[in-house]
Amino acid sequence: MSNPTQVRVVAPSDVDMVELLGEGDHLLKLIENQFESDISVRGNEISISGDEAEARAVSALFTELFTLVRGHEPLTPDSIDRAIDMLKRDECSPSSVFSDVILTHRGKTIRPKTAGQKRYVDAIRANTVTFGIGPAGTGKTYLAMAMAVDALKKKEVGRIILTRPAVEAGEKLGYLPGTLYDKVDPYLRPLYDALFDMMDIEKSTALTERGVIEVAPLAFMRGRTLNDSFVILDEAQNTSPEQMKMFLTRLGFGSKVVITGDVTQIDLPAGASGLKQVRDILTDVTDISFVELQPRDVVRHRLVQRIVTAYHEYEEAGGRTQASRDA
Numbered sequence: 001m002s003n004p005t006q007v008r009v010v011a012p013s014d015v016d017m018v019e020l021l022g023e024g025d026h027l028l029k030l031i032e033n034q035f036e037s038d039i040s041v042r043g044n045e046i047s048i049s050g051d052e053a054e055a056r057a058v059s060a061l062f063t064e065l066f067t068l069v070r071g072h073e074p075l076t077p078d079s080i081d082r083a084i085d086m087l088k089r090d091e092c093s094p095s096s097v098f099s100d101v102i103l104t105h106r107g108k109t110i111r112p113k114t115a116g117q118k119r120y121v122d123a124i125r126a127n128t129v130t131f132g133i134g135p136a137g138t139g140k141t142y143l144a145m146a147m148a149v150d151a152l153k154k155k156e157v158g159r160i161i162l163t164r165p166a167v168e169a170g171e172k173l174g175y176l177p178g179t180l181y182d183k184v185d186p187y188l189r190p191l192y193d194a195l196f197d198m199m200d201i202e203k204s205t206a207l208t209e210r211g212v213i214e215v216a217p218l219a220f221m222r223g224r225t226l227n228d229s230f231v232i233l234d235e236a237q238n239t240s241p242e243q244m245k246m247f248l249t250r251l252g253f254g255s256k257v258v259i260t261g262d263v264t265q266i267d268l269p270a271g272a273s274g275l276k277q278v279r280d281i282l283t284d285v286t287d288i289s290f291v292e293l294q295p296r297d298v299v300r301h302r303l304v305q306r307i308v309t310a311y312h313e314y315e316e317a318g319g320r321t322q323a324s325r326d327a
Contacts, residue, residue, distance in 0.1 A: 005052040007059045011044040015069050020062075022075070030077055031061065034084050061087055067095040082113060085296065091115035102146045103153075105198050110146040116297035117143060123289040124258055129251070131236075132260045133275070134293025135308045137300035140260035141234050145194040147258070148230040152212070157256065158228040159211065162191040163247075165218040165238045188215050191234060218243060227252030236261035236275040244274025264315065 011017065021028040021041065032039055037050030037058050046062055048055045064083060068075060073095075083094035097118045103110045112118040117139050124130045124147050132140040148160045192215060195204055207213040218239065233239075233247055236259045251257055261275045282288050295309040 004050065005055050007048045007055045009046045009048070009059050009062050011046065011062075011066055012070065013044070015044065015066050017041070017044060019069050019075060020065055027075055027077065027080055030080050031058070031084070034081075057087060061094075064094045068098055071095070071099050073098050079113070086115050089115070092118060102143065103150045103198060108197075110143070110198065112143065113139070113299045114297040116291070116293045117299070120291045120293060121147065123291050124256070127287050127289040128255070129248070129257045129259070129288045131275075131279070131288075131290045132258060132293065133263060133290065134297060135262055135264065135295055135312070137298040137304045137308065138293035139297070139299055140262075140293060141190070141232070142194050142197075144232050144258040144260060145191075146198055148232060149195070149198045151230045151256065157230045157254070159230075160213045161221075161226060161229050161231045162188070162195070162213070162215045162234070163218050163221055163232070164188055164191065164234045165236075165243060188217070191215050191232075218247060221247055221250050224250055225252045226250045226255055228254040229256075231255060231257045233257070233259045234261075237263050237266045237273050238268055239274035240268070241272055241274045241277045244278050248278075264311070 011020065022030075025041075028039065028041065035050070035054055035058050037048050037055050039058065040047045040049075048058045050058075061084060064087070065075060065080075068079075079094075079098060083098075086092060086094045086097065092115045097112050097115060099111075100118060100121065101109055101111050102121065112121050116134070120130070120132050120140070121143055124144065132138075132144065134140060145162075148157075148162075151157045152160055195213070195215075199207075204213060208215070218233065229252070231250075236244065238261075239247065247259075248257075259275070263273065263276050266273050266276075279290055283290065295312050298304055298308050
């Protein structure tokens with residue numbers, strides 16, 4: 001071990017050491033497993049011995065955790081893992097990420113959980129139009145929905161408009177039973193699911209009936225001007241360039257737009273994706289932001305993150321091209 005050193009950190013008197021270290025020190029053990037340094041605790045004093053750079057990294061981690069505990073932010077194995085990952089990547093302050101509360105509903109707090117998600121949320125706050133691009137499970141739609149509901153509650157906008165392209169994935173809409181709304185409802189169901197997670201079903205239903213919340217296929221946006229609205233276009237990788245232009249030109253006064261999509265999951269039968277093309281066109285336009293979320297920003301089951309990473313590495317190595325040739 002090079003440059004052995006010892007770093008001593010003293011927890012502030014208002015830090016609950018049980019909250020910091022976990023019942024039975026299970027959070028401390030998790031930290032020890034992530035580093036090679038020796039960590040010992042006596043009272044509110046934490047001693048870290050080992051490689052100088054790593055010992056100081058552990059010290060920085062505990063300083064961040066002190067801030068979270070003092071702010072009454074619960075520590076979990078997942079948040080510890082993510083905090084360590086952020087510090088090792090030198091991305092941003094974990095306490096600034098985890099303390100950013102977007103919305104609280106029935107005791108459930110919605111906040112960014114990764115540095116990428118924090119950048120995404122900050123971009124939505126700062127820009128009129130934000131593109132959130134990344135793999136499944138990175139919270140693109142969920143966080144945008146939370147921002148929309150929060151904006152409505154604060155009366156920053158007068159309505160929420162949620163839309164998706166109704167791309168036929170193996171089935172023809174005309175053959176599905178029911179009215180037009182019945183036919184497109186399966187495409188819009190994920191938006192309803194996210195909405196109901198942040199607002200009582202009774203209230204959201206009442207707001208929908210009054211037109212304050214609208215969930216509709218992208219085709220229904222044509223010819224409209226969307227003023228005083230928080231608009232979310234989901235699954236935008238399945239828009240054509242013409243549809244993307246049509247949607248963006250619906251923007252009205254006092255509105256905010258978030259466009260989400262995953263360019264690795266395009267279901268268009270043929271032709272270019274509007275989401276892939278739009279970055280080349282609008283990258284340098286003021287008040288428009290593009291945020292790329294990565295596999296490490298996946299916040300679903302840990303296995304989902306590993307699946308996304310494996311597919312990403314496979315495609316980066318040319319696997320998708322080879323598979324296309326084999327087909």
